[in-house]
Amino acid sequence: MNLTLKIWRQKDASSKGQMVDYKVTDISEHMSFLEMMDVLNEQLVNSGDEPVAFDHDCREGICGMCSMYINGEAHGPDRGVTTCQLHMRMFKDGDTITIEPFRAAAFPVIKDLVVDRMAFERIQQAGGYISVNTSGNTQDANALPISKHAADEAMDAATCIGCGACVASCKNSSAMLFVGAKVSQYALLPQGQVEAVDRVQNMVAQMDLEGFGNCTNTGACEIECPKGISLENIARMNRELMKASLK
């Protein structure tokens, strides 16, 4: 199939960017979206132009590196997939596809479609861990039984890949789903209880400091999340913060 691509080009963080049109031809429906981008880039390199910079790595939907806003949706129109798992069969011959970087004040553009998601790192550094030494001198793993239900629910929260689709899709650029998932994983496990109060307070404080918006519960994040992280994690974080504030 033949496609027209409208792609955000921006030289670096301080430059002004703009949408630029490109044409690609003979795209197979079996290609992944990023393979289609590879075709475009090969074409650009061969014609002496600069290829489009975009983040990607594992190309199997788990590293969370890829981050495009395609036709007005984070990771494109398919559900439960990252951009690297999106296939061209979702598009038709002759389509025009708009490709933009994830947008948020807290995610400044580095180049073209590459954005800086270090805010997520700093939020996790503020408390996204259990303070246990890595000496191996902990108690036996089975000394602390954890109900299957709690373990499964913690796992569901822990599957977050930190791609930032939640922020990109949110009309307020709120990071609540991401932070909610990280807080929930530990809130659901007994190991996480000791530091629960400080953790949620510190992580939320850092989230606010980074300049993410407020959650207005539109639910867009949950729909666009490639891992299906539930809104319940946001509710749980809200409860955790209220509990922590009352202590």
Added chain:
Amino acid sequence: MALDSKVPKGSIKDKWTDYKNHIDLVNPANKRHIDVIVVGTGLAGGSAAATLAELGYNVKAFAYQDSPRRAHSIAAQGGINAAKNYQGDGDSTYRLFYDTVKGGDYRSREANVYRLAEVSANIIDQCVAQGVPFARDYGGLLDNRSFGGVLVSRTFYAKGQTGQQLLLGAYSAMNRQIARGKIEMFNRHEMLDVVKVDGKARGIIARDLITGKIERHSAHAVVIATGGYGNVYFLSTNAMGSNATAAWKIHKKGAFFANPCYTQIHPTCIPRSGDYQSKLTLMSESLRNDGRIWVPKHMDDVMAIREGRKKPTDLTEEERDYYLERRYPAFGNLVPRDVASRAAKERCDAGYGVNATGEAVYLDFKSAINRYGKEQAKIHNITNASEEKIYELGQAIVEAKYGNLFQMYEKIVDENPYKTPMMIYPATHYTMGGIWVDYNLMTTVPGLYCIGEANFSDHGANRLGASALMQGLADGYFVLPYTIGDYLSDDIRTGEIPTNTPEFDAVEKEVTDRIDFFMNNKGSKSVDHFHKRLGNVMWDKVGMARNEKGLKEAMAEIKAIREEFWKEVKVPGTANEMNLELEKAGRVADFLELGELFAKDALERNESCGGHFREESVELDGEQKGEAKRNDTDFAFVSAWEYKGEPADAVLHKEELEFKDIELKQRSYK
């Protein structure tokens, strides 16, 4: 130079404990004055960085991704082995040790493997304490699953995302240290060379991938944890950015490269659909528990399927060739990875491949669905169940077991694997070879360490399922933090290593010269063009089956591609900005050298062992006719290659392998 593995004396059970009791330690006050660089932040590098920082060293950690948690360890699906014996099925440290040595086709160092098995149980304790949500049973205790090649159930897992969860665990430990200021994290940085001062590794040259700035970083020791080199094949299950640059650069600076030819080719990957393919996706090996592998018996059926005139479901049982069941009646579809991979290649080379590229075989769940369906009908007392009903009942069971994999397959291939057989083909997955290290995980360069997949140490010629995660974490959490202290205890009075020295000047110049070359070389072909050509040669001639003629050709062809690369490569943009083509160019340049050494090593090793299959070394008669033949008399050694300029000139050093605690046996799956 003679290789000294520095394996401690004493019985294998006591070696590690004795070793720990007698090494030199660095006192906590002195650790504050010692810097360690860790390159790579996957399971090995991440856990090492966290632990070293916690001990008190100043750690500088480097990752080319924007976060340590994106390292490719994250993609491991199946699980992590540990000799916990929670199932009471007779597992023990010795048994895990034995399985790993045997699985590695007797080409690994006993003492290292035993230590790995010994610390495996600690890993699980540690991860649970960190909040890794492993799967649990209804009693709240940890659940296990079994994996190929072993007789016990010792694999811990977190759904199909064990690697992700373990990496997030190590990452959380890193975050704690980053917050404490003990780890300085350099995201989007790529190490481009190592700096030696007085023969010791004392720093690295790295490029800031956002600004293009070349930076000097010094330390008292350097740890390389940058993973494997599977991307030498262009197509592999590795991440797009996975590269061998750090490993290759230290090799060029004196670290020996061991067993480059040991590659694991995983049999159950989704086949290539066309030339544009950028990477391959692996599906868990567990699929072979219930799937039957076949190709059509007759060539006209193959053609009919390829041209779309027939569907695989149109073929009767008699028209199908279940070649694994035919060739290996005892193990059938459950033969080890390497055997299954080669058998698929054999059929496809003979022209029986079932997709457009001719490189795919069927993995069929119909009999499993029917079998489960009949069982379910009995359980639910449904007499005279219709065929549809049986299928429906069976499908539910298969869905519960492999639902996520089937869904993933359907997303990629756009075919419903419940209705039509899956197509699979082998793909490069893991490299057992890597930088040679001694018992301390130190390379042949003092102060330069190598851990995780990047080193060669524990898996011999073949790695068992669910052992990669175990090795990465064992090295990082529990081995390196001890062994590196022994070395660093001499450095307590050294003080900070200055970076304004001639040694740093010289290496930085090498790095910038190379970058300048790329920027100024107005060639005509893209980096990917060369990478793909290298990949084709590697796959065709240094892939699943290798022979002398092919390997010699491969060496010559790779050399030719490399020469053309240096003439014709084209890198757009500038060096002082984010430049993805420049990054790739550097990596492919290194693969083009590594590939040739890889072929040379394969040529040298005229035996079949584990992931390395030489067509000249097969059983000539008897029940095992045509199967891989290992040669313990001539090849029970580790090949450690010393860099001497051209890869073809590399010098071989042998580390003889002794097996005192395990008897050597030939594998048989007939």
Added chain:
Amino acid sequence: MSGFFKSSIGRKVAMALSAFFLMFFLLQHFAINSLSVFSADLFNEVSHFMGTNWLIQFVMQPILILGVVFHFVMGFILELKNKKANGVSYAKNNGAANSSWMSRNMIWSGVAILAFIILHFIDFWFPEINTKFIQGDWSGMHDGELRYFHELQHKFLSPIRVGAYVLAFIFLALHLLHGFTSAFQSMGATAGRKKTLQTIGKAYSIIIPFGFIIIAVYHHLNHH
């Protein structure tokens, strides 16, 4: 605790708490208004009680006004903060793919409701204040009977006003369709009862505003 209300989550909780209060008020207002359809006398009596009881007038009324003002001011503050968090806007954004129109336009339905409240104050509240506090007439009488029912009917003579009311209540319904469950979600109170809350929320958001509409239209059609 003061730190809590400075956090983004704390602000949302404050929004939710004021929303609960306003939703409760709305229910109460609706209950009294619906009396006007069934019995003019009863409506007059209850209105007189509400209009002259000191607890209602001097405690509840100021709290209500504070609640309304808080909800609006905070709503605008959050909207501004959210706009700031957005940075550059998308060239193409397909919000409909992942969220309801109501959830994305709370600020606009809110503004419509604000406009309505101003109209409503001009219609009822300012005249009441004028009568009671400026003229000092607390009798509630006009032409020998309680005046409330007549005033009500009089206001709904104009089809334009009735139209404005109908429109405003449609916006109220839209606001509530998202706001009801959203308030519970902000309070973290959705665990395990999301479906139930959604059903109740839907019922509330439709029944109350349309009830108000029916009352307005009823009086428009049945004035004497």
